[in-house]
Amino acid sequence: MKKQGTVVRWDAERAFGFIRSPQIPADVFFHLRDFTGHPGPREGLQVTFDEIHVGGKGPRALSVSASTNTILAPTAETPPDEAALLPPGRRATPRSTPPHLKKRDDRLVWSALGLMALWLLLWLIGIGLGRFPWVVLTGVVMLNLLTFYVYWRDKHAATAGDWRVSENQLHGLALAGGWPGAWFAQQILRHKSSKQPFRSMYWATVGLNYLGLLAWIFWPQLSGV
Template identity: 55%
Template structure:
């Protein structure tokens, strides 16, 4: 049976918040991925949700949705008797999401292109006998799986207040070649994608990794033959 409550707290930086419901004694935790809307929750919004209890922790809300016949407003403004209420422009209301989606699609295709170029460099290194096939691909798969898992661990640690993985360690994994796994983890868990400084450093490690790999491949061409 779905419950009703009100969002009493929302932490945009950490992407989680709490709901207060008359049917539950404790405040109920929920994460952005449990919120069935494209925008962030707003404090004071009435919502409906499913409640679960896992591992002896406090209650958690799943499938959180704004209650019907409610409007999300940050805060009400004083009424002005001389104000004229104009109808909302449908075009203006729908203009932002398509633009955002277009940028996201462009970033997605650019990233897929970088990953294809990255794989091409490794294949070129194998063809030029710069690398061994089995050790290289085994190491890359293991490194990216480990990176993906570490992001998952850090995300859970952030939600539960446990010991965190340092950002330097996350960037080191990306620099070594785990950046594809890091990219997929960031989007799968909605982790670190809204922190601008982290994203700038992350993409810098991607660029350094690709440049280092490219330099390793072409370096023999610049060596002067002996004799």
């Protein structure tokens, strides 16, 4: 039998939340993947769901959907749905990214790729000057693959409600030289790509990585050693 409740907590970053129902003494846990409907879960939304119990973890909700009798009061700030303004038989077309925003995103992508190319060039210069052995490139590649995997693991843990990787560990991998892998993970997995404090710290680790690499390569020449 379907139960009714209200979403009392929703963590969009970690993709899970809790439902409070008068029929159940404890708040009920649910994942985003257990929710069906549009636009998605939010705090205060009335829902129906099936309750299950997994081990000793407490109640969990499956087949969560918005209650059909949920009525959202219109506000002056909320414009009518575009579909309601179209003639019958026509569908609203999705909005494309404004040209100026698309150009800005393209510039950011090319800037990041340019930084990676320059970073790789510095490694090759260091190898040519005898500061690093050739085998170091293998270590750099492995570190970046590891960084991408750790991001993927953290993304999976966020949706599954499992143990998360700390942000300090992610920044540590970037600082050690895994920042290109971190960048690709942010773009491909869409993980940690919109959290501004994290992004600011990430770019700080990129700058520190550059400074450390430059100092290691050129300090002997500058100091006369």
